[in-house]
Amino acid sequence: MRLAWVMKTSNYRVIPLRTEVAEAARRAATSGAPDHAVVIPDSPQGYPCRHCLRWAQPGERVILFPFAAIPPGRPYAEIGPIFVHAEPCERYTATQEFPADFREARVFRAYNSKQDMIDAAAVNGRQPEAVIEKLLQNPEIAFVDVRSITRGCYTFRIERI
Numbered sequence: 001m002r003l004a005w006v007m008k009t010s011n012y013r014v015i016p017l018r019t020e021v022a023e024a025a026r027r028a029a030t031s032g033a034p035d036h037a038v039v040i041p042d043s044p045q046g047y048p049c050r051h052c053l054r055w056a057q058p059g060e061r062v063i064l065f066p067f068a069a070i071p072p073g074r075p076y077a078e079i080g081p082i083f084v085h086a087e088p089c090e091r092y093t094a095t096q097e098f099p100a101d102f103r104e105a106r107v108f109r110a111y112n113s114k115q116d117m118i119d120a121a122a123v124n125g126r127q128p129e130a131v132i133e134k135l136l137q138n139p140e141i142a143f144v145d146v147r148s149i150t151r152g153c154y155t156f157r158i159e160r161i
């Protein structure tokens with residue numbers, strides 16, 4: 001008789017910034033676009049790369065540019081500043097796991113399939129997985145945007161599978 005193990009799998013996945021967006025930002029910075037700045041991190045936890053979902057480290061270079069997490073044309077449209085590594089980095093692949101570097105100081109904004117914000121929560125000492133699980137109990141919620149709790153900057157998206 002074979003034993004069947006039931007794995008507990010999450011009902012969501014982590015969506016890092018698309019590689020095409022990171023590459024376009026690197027090209028724009030190289031060509032001197034005024035809204036793309038090359039920045040050298042001066043602290044180990046102030047410059048999150050949205051592509052590899054790690055903190056960029058002092059000595060590395062990042063590109064600062066505006067990103068439309070919710071595109072124009074919607075009531076909750078939102079464009080804000082984000083960083084990506086200036087050098088090519090590997091897109092975050094552990095999409096079943098909440099990124100280890102961003103377990104704290106995040107706020108979760110929950111949206112329906114029409115990209116309207118219908119709920120929000122902060123980590124506040126809880127496990128981020130528990131906060132996400134609670135938000136996704138509402139079947140109306142299609143995705144959750146994870147942002148900095150202090151500066152409000154978009155970090156990554158959690159999408160219901």
Ligand SMILES: [Zn+2]
Nearest residue numbers: 049052085089
């Ligand atoms: Zn990176």
